[in-house]
Amino acid sequence: MEDRVRLVHGAGGLFMQEFLDRFILNFFRGSGFEVPLEALDDSAVVEGVVFTSDSHTVRPLFFPGGDVGSLAVAGTVNDLAVLGARPTALSCALVIEEGFPFSDLERILSSMRDTCRMAGVYIVTGDTKVLEKGAVDSLIVNTSGIGFRSPFLDENFRIVEESRGVKVGKRWLLDSNLRPGDKLIVSGTIGDHGMALMAYREGYGFAGDLQSDVKPLNRVVEGLLKVGGVVAMKDPTRGGLAAALNEWSRKSGVGLELDESSIPVREGVKAACEMLGIDPLEVGNEGKLLIAVVPEKAEEILEELRSTPEGRDAAIIGEAVDKFEGVVLKTEVRGRRLIPPPIGDPIPRIC
Amino acid sequence: MEDRVRLVHGAGGLFMQEFLDRFILNFFRGSGFEVPLEALDDSAVVEGVVFTSDSHTVRPLFFPGGDVGSLAVAGTVNDLAVLGARPTALSCALVIEEGFPFSDLERILSSMRDTCRMAGVYIVTGDTKVLEKGAVDSLIVNTSGIGFRSPFLDENFRIVEESRGVKVGKRWLLDSNLRPGDKLIVSGTIGDHGMALMAYREGYGFAGDLQSDVKPLNRVVEGLLKVGGVVAMKDPTRGGLAAALNEWSRKSGVGLELDESSIPVREGVKAACEMLGIDPLEVGNEGKLLIAVVPEKAEEILEELRSTPEGRDAAIIGEAVDKFEGVVLKTEVRGRRLIPPPIGDPIPRIC
Numbered sequence: 001m002e003d004r005v006r007l008v009h010g011a012g013g014l015f016m017q018e019f020l021d022r023f024i025l026n027f028f029r030g031s032g033f034e035v036p037l038e039a040l041d042d043s044a045v046v047e048g049v050v051f052t053s054d055s056h057t058v059r060p061l062f063f064p065g066g067d068v069g070s071l072a073v074a075g076t077v078n079d080l081a082v083l084g085a086r087p088t089a090l091s092c093a094l095v096i097e098e099g100f101p102f103s104d105l106e107r108i109l110s111s112m113r114d115t116c117r118m119a120g121v122y123i124v125t126g127d128t129k130v131l132e133k134g135a136v137d138s139l140i141v142n143t144s145g146i147g148f149r150s151p152f153l154d155e156n157f158r159i160v161e162e163s164r165g166v167k168v169g170k171r172w173l174l175d176s177n178l179r180p181g182d183k184l185i186v187s188g189t190i191g192d193h194g195m196a197l198m199a200y201r202e203g204y205g206f207a208g209d210l211q212s213d214v215k216p217l218n219r220v221v222e223g224l225l226k227v228g229g230v231v232a233m234k235d236p237t238r239g240g241l242a243a244a245l246n247e248w249s250r251k252s253g254v255g256l257e258l259d260e261s262s263i264p265v266r267e268g269v270k271a272a273c274e275m276l277g278i279d280p281l282e283v284g285n286e287g288k289l290l291i292a293v294v295p296e297k298a299e300e301i302l303e304e305l306r307s308t309p310e311g312r313d314a315a316i317i318g319e320a321v322d323k324f325e326g327v328v329l330k331t332e333v334r335g336r337r338l339i340p341p342p343i344g345d346p347i348p349r350i351c
Numbered sequence: 352m353e354d355r356v357r358l359v360h361g362a363g364g365l366f367m368q369e370f371l372d373r374f375i376l377n378f379f380r381g382s383g384f385e386v387p388l389e390a391l392d393d394s395a396v397v398e399g400v401v402f403t404s405d406s407h408t409v410r411p412l413f414f415p416g417g418d419v420g421s422l423a424v425a426g427t428v429n430d431l432a433v434l435g436a437r438p439t440a441l442s443c444a445l446v447i448e449e450g451f452p453f454s455d456l457e458r459i460l461s462s463m464r465d466t467c468r469m470a471g472v473y474i475v476t477g478d479t480k481v482l483e484k485g486a487v488d489s490l491i492v493n494t495s496g497i498g499f500r501s502p503f504l505d506e507n508f509r510i511v512e513e514s515r516g517v518k519v520g521k522r523w524l525l526d527s528n529l530r531p532g533d534k535l536i537v538s539g540t541i542g543d544h545g546m547a548l549m550a551y552r553e554g555y556g557f558a559g560d561l562q563s564d565v566k567p568l569n570r571v572v573e574g575l576l577k578v579g580g581v582v583a584m585k586d587p588t589r590g591g592l593a594a595a596l597n598e599w600s601r602k603s604g605v606g607l608e609l610d611e612s613s614i615p616v617r618e619g620v621k622a623a624c625e626m627l628g629i630d631p632l633e634v635g636n637e638g639k640l641l642i643a644v645v646p647e648k649a650e651e652i653l654e655e656l657r658s659t660p661e662g663r664d665a666a667i668i669g670e671a672v673d674k675f676e677g678v679v680l681k682t683e684v685r686g687r688r689l690i691p692p693p694i695g696d697p698i699p700r701i702c
Binding site for chain 2: 003004005006007008009010011016019020023024027028030031033036037043044046047049051052053054055057088089091092093094095096097098099100101102103105106109110112113116122123124125126127128129130131132134135136137140142144146148348349
């Protein structure tokens, strides 16, 4: 299996990072655009246009709290928004297995339409391929998206620069923007999406309590940019908070210290994770923001988040520090524990 | 099977058109952008950005003259170019079956890179999903793309307007732009891609002679725009020339008359089509342009095409006429024959 693609190569962790280095970046780096492929941020920026793409292979297609349609729209909208863009238009490319029921297709398309309306975006182009029975597991939805610089981004960065006393290089919300002192905020409980899928798929008794958090977050993001002082943002999907924080630490060259007790985790998710031996920090989310903000603005950003339904459970969970030693969790019982980049998300096919 | 998706719904013909109406347009029309989804053109235009998406499911992955990688890049580049855009950046979203050989992946990525270089575009963003064995037939490549208005497009339309004495509405190369008198040009022999795949797949003896025409055409397009007078352009893939011409006829409300003897078809393709009872007009192409041009400029456009390697075999094949009766083929032996929109491309999984 050494010279073949493995499941873990698509699971959002260390193996995927190596895979992207060896294959994707090796062939495609070097465009010279403002935010290029090799930044490996949530979106690229090309002549002012923010651009991203995701193929959605979630199973099952319908799950508690959402379906592949809401996931496909929200996922792409969020990837655009967390870079500082106002998402504008999406594509929808369907690969459908012959025999797929029209009724399921209608449910999925109507969920896409509803999620588009929530986000204020439109599907403007697309493609439909139908494959013979057995050539694809029912349905894959690719949504790519474009957006334009948020009108609040310049003023947001003016506040960051005022706090730091230095210019910020590219003035997009990049993974490489963090500096010691920045506060880390999560917009709500973590692990909901992955554990809801896991529990539902496996038919665990507690499944009824767990719901995916899938949701477009662009309006919340815009509210935060209006407050200002946001340094970076991320949509912690595959590999969860652990993958996202390690990416920030590595790309920004800062250590990140987290307070375990401050990280919001729903009781049901905590119980399920303990039962299954899964770390909720490594579980994917689809409706949560990870935010880095200059210290002076942390409380205001938190307040703004908590004033929204999507950010009700937001919390300050830690900060960036000078010692570059990756991501460290301060726990009440065991002291300091290193959170390494996950090998990959423990739950397959969550997005 | 009445209430389920069928292969023909993705085959680029009449059934696909009905499918798009009933499902895609029904849910997603109404964005109000410059060239919206409901134009069903090769790309959309959103605040000046030309945007398109295609999922590539061709089989086999490697075929005479190309592979899924060159196809994915050229296909998306061409969809942008035929609207009048200069293609700029692409996404690459891979859905890979577990166990896919690294060596094949490298061949495909290097072919994508080479095709990008030919076209002068970059892959700037993407996504990688790996599915368990059996969940997808080896590899699907989605490429979405963005481009910006060609600097030669305004002058091109000035020449069109001079010829017609009236303004052109949206000044992109749209399917609805044709008017009686416009000349129809094809940039080379038709049916090469589809028949090469068919012959290779089925192991026919003549397979060796047939090669896919897959090729990025954006530089050729730009040369034509410099000449000026181009009214519309199309990349006649699934459903071939017959589907593309019927789309023009319907959307522009003009009849189209073709001279059968002037349509370039390679001898091997003609022979294969006759043997299999397939109309070469309905077979997909991946490196050909269908062009409508004002009559004063037809010869100059033809000359410009013939001066390029991609357009060596270009020919004027007919014209738009006042009688709106669809697409009519004038043949030497049988007189006039109506070319109806095909039900779907006769050859499955060509792109």
